[in-house]
Amino acid sequence: MANAYMIGNQAIVQRCLTAKNEWHAKASMIFGSALKMAIPILVLFPGLMAIVVHPGLLDGDQALPMMIKTILPPGLVGLMFAAFFAGLMSSVDSLLNSTATLFTKDIYEPYIKKNADDKHYLKVGKITTLVLLIIGVITSPISSDFPGIYVAIQTFMSFFQGPLFAILLLGIFWKRTTQWGGLSALIIGIGSAVYLNVFKDIYFTIEDPFLYISWWSFLVGFIVNVTVSFMTKSHTEDQLKGLVFSSKLFAKNKT
Incomplete structure (x- = not known):
C-alpha cells in the first residue's frame, strides 16, 4: 500500500509538479521513496530504547518525548522539538493546500462558478483552507478513541x-x-x-x-x-x- 501513498497523495504529487522537468519529477519520487524506506527504522529504535530506559512507560506515544528529554542536552531538546513542529507544519500546510486546490479546481470551478478570474478562485481557496482548519479542530478529539x-x-x-x-x-x-x-x-x-x-x-x-x-x-x-x-x-x-x-x-x- 506504500505505492498508494507515494503516487496517490496529492500533497506529494503537487510537489512533483513544481519540478524543473519530467526527469527531475521522476527522480524526486524515486529518491523520496528510498528515504521513506528508512522511516520504519527511525520509528522502531526510539521505541526499543524506551523499553529499556523507561520500562514502566504505558503510553507508547510518550516514548519519543521521554527519550528526547532523557538523552539529549537542553539545547538539543529545543532544537529537536522545533524540527518536529516544523515537519508537522509542513505536512499540515501541504495537506491543506492540496485539498483546497482539489476543491477549487475540480469541483468549484467546473460545476459551481465557471470563467471567474484568478482572484475569485484564490479567495475560494483561502476560505476552503479556513473551513478545513475548523473541521480539523472540531474532529480532533476523535483521535482519543484510538490507542x-x-x-x-x-x-x-x-x-x-x-x-x-x-x-x-x-x-x-x-x-x-x-x-x-x-x-x-x-x-x-x-x-x-x-x-x-x-x-x-x-x-x-x-x-x-x-x-x-x-x-x-x-x-x-x-x-x-x-x-x-x-x-x-x-x-x-x-x-x-x-x-x-x-x-x-x-x-x-x-x-
Whole structure:
C-alpha cells in the first residue's frame, strides 16, 4: 500500500509538479521513496530504547518525548522539538493546500462558478483552507478513541489507500477504465473499508488490522472498477492519448 501513498497523495504529487522537468519529477519520487524506506527504522529504535530506559512507560506515544528529554542536552531538546513542529507544519500546510486546490479546481470551478478570474478562485481557496482548519479542530478529539496517534493515522489512511490505489492502477494501465468505474470503486471501496474497521473483531484476529483493511478494500475497489467500467461507455483513443501507459508511449519517451 506504500505505492498508494507515494503516487496517490496529492500533497506529494503537487510537489512533483513544481519540478524543473519530467526527469527531475521522476527522480524526486524515486529518491523520496528510498528515504521513506528508512522511516520504519527511525520509528522502531526510539521505541526499543524506551523499553529499556523507561520500562514502566504505558503510553507508547510518550516514548519519543521521554527519550528526547532523557538523552539529549537542553539545547538539543529545543532544537529537536522545533524540527518536529516544523515537519508537522509542513505536512499540515501541504495537506491543506492540496485539498483546497482539489476543491477549487475540480469541483468549484467546473460545476459551481465557471470563467471567474484568478482572484475569485484564490479567495475560494483561502476560505476552503479556513473551513478545513475548523473541521480539523472540531474532529480532533476523535483521535482519543484510538490507542495511539500512529494507530489513528493508519486507520484513517486504510479507508482510502486501497480504493485509491485500485483506481490509479487501472487508470494508468487499462484503457477500458471509465470515470464511473473509478467513482464507484472509490465510494464502495471506502464503504467496505469502514465496514471492515467497524466489525474488525469479527473478521480479523489482530488488534489493529489496518493493512489487511487496505488490502481488502483495494480488492473490492479493483473488482468494482472493472465491473462498472465494462457496463459504461469507454473513452476514445483521442481522449486517452498520453494518459494511459502503452508500449508505444514507452518507446516514444525512451527515444
